[in-house]
Amino acid sequence: MSGPHPTPETPRATAPPQDTVTDVVRWAAFSCVLVPVVLLWYGTSLAGAAGTAFGLAAVTAVCRLLLRQSERVAARPPSEDHTSRRGRHHRSGTGAHRGRRHTGGSTPVG
Template sequence: MPVPHPTPEPPHASNPPQDAVTDVVRWAAFSCVLVPVVLLWYGTSLAGAAGTALGLAAVTAVCRLLLRQSERGAAGRAPEEAAAGGGRRHRSGTGAHRGGRRTGGNTPVG
């Protein structure tokens, strides 16, 4: 009797969604190293490459903080929405232009 083989997991099944920020930060850190190396390879000064590396590192750090803060906000907001009756609140009307004055199209005011 043949023995059934277990089905292999998809490649990203072991990574939970919360690790998406970690993946982004890893790629950003990789670029913080790679970009200055490429700049040096193409003849940029050491000071220019170092300045670029520091700038990329600063942008990466700020983006990481904002992503983490956004994650915390989204995690804290989910239980509150469930307790308040859940779901989105829909507004009446259609589109972004509800009510208010309308001019005669795209004609200049004169």
């Protein structure tokens, strides 16, 4: 006797990629509320708890800005001009190996 035949599953829609910055900011905002409440529960002054909340909110805002900026920079396609240009420390040609010890004959100056 054969059992029920499994039907092929419909392909699942792929979940959208998680926005990790949003997740981090959510947890930080949660801690901005939770930490002062816990401080008040354990007897810290209202001013101390408010100062802590303000400090945590300021740090959260700065971290959010920095994370968003790093996402924008990472998402930007590499510029052709950036790869062809060399900085001051990447010289080529004459004098590129200054400071290296030279063995062999030396010519007196003067």
